[in-house]
Amino acid sequence: MSVDTGQSRRKINPDLEQLAHLQKIDQETARKTDLKDNALPAEIEGLRVSYENARERLKKFDDELSAINKQRKELELKVEETRDSIAKAKQKLPGVKTNVEYRAILKEQDNFEKKIVLMEDEQLELMESIDTKSGERKQLEKSESEEKQKFEVNKKEKEEAMGELGERLAELSAQRDEIITAISPGVYANYSKVSRQRSGVGVAEIVDQSCRACFQLIPPQLDVLIRTTGEIYQCPHCDRYLYHVPEESETS
Numbered sequence: 001m002s003v004d005t006g007q008s009r010r011k012i013n014p015d016l017e018q019l020a021h022l023q024k025i026d027q028e029t030a031r032k033t034d035l036k037d038n039a040l041p042a043e044i045e046g047l048r049v050s051y052e053n054a055r056e057r058l059k060k061f062d063d064e065l066s067a068i069n070k071q072r073k074e075l076e077l078k079v080e081e082t083r084d085s086i087a088k089a090k091q092k093l094p095g096v097k098t099n100v101e102y103r104a105i106l107k108e109q110d111n112f113e114k115k116i117v118l119m120e121d122e123q124l125e126l127m128e129s130i131d132t133k134s135g136e137r138k139q140l141e142k143s144e145s146e147e148k149q150k151f152e153v154n155k156k157e158k159e160e161a162m163g164e165l166g167e168r169l170a171e172l173s174a175q176r177d178e179i180i181t182a183i184s185p186g187v188y189a190n191y192s193k194v195s196r197q198r199s200g201v202g203v204a205e206i207v208d209q210s211c212r213a214c215f216q217l218i219p220p221q222l223d224v225l226i227r228t229t230g231e232i233y234q235c236p237h238c239d240r241y242l243y244h245v246p247e248e249s250e251t252s
């Protein structure tokens, strides 16, 4: 049962009607501005950093790989040099006069051979490492290209969304400018002040005899005044302008 039986004709303050509308615009504006200027750019930046990291990992890996390849080439060169040294030592053999000299050359040769064996072992290890790494590289390459794709696709989508938000914000701003002209300057100034002080909300609905913004109870006599007079009132607790949305039984 409605408590307003017999009061089907309600007076609604015109400023209040505009304020409720303005409040919706301001809230949508705040949400969309935040999305456009903060949330979406932060998401794009996050994806950019992920892609950048994947690219860095691949680059670091390639640097390591080319360092190993360089090492392998140097080693190859050293093996060749050592083989040359062995060949030169062999050339000396026919001209050798003494046993001591002969043994010295053989020993030198033997040392060179041992050196080559060690270097070849090292080469083998490097080759194995290069083999393993080329498998790992495929993974890194895949991850890099996935991150790149994700970043580029998302960036495009989000930038489009930001563009649409910008258009909507321009619409809202135009609507706002129009509404403001229809509100009494004093009421608008008050609304703006309270809205700035109270997280962007300057007008609140009364639900179950409470202010929906600060959740405090409204004195019953004030509630009646808001329902029945065409005046505009502020919440005694939070200073927001209060309005009452008629129940269906009241409007019919």
Ligand SMILES: [Zn+2]
Pocket (backbone or CB within 6 Å): 204, 211, 212, 213, 214, 215, 216, 235, 236, 237, 238, 239, 240
């Ligand atoms: Zn309140």
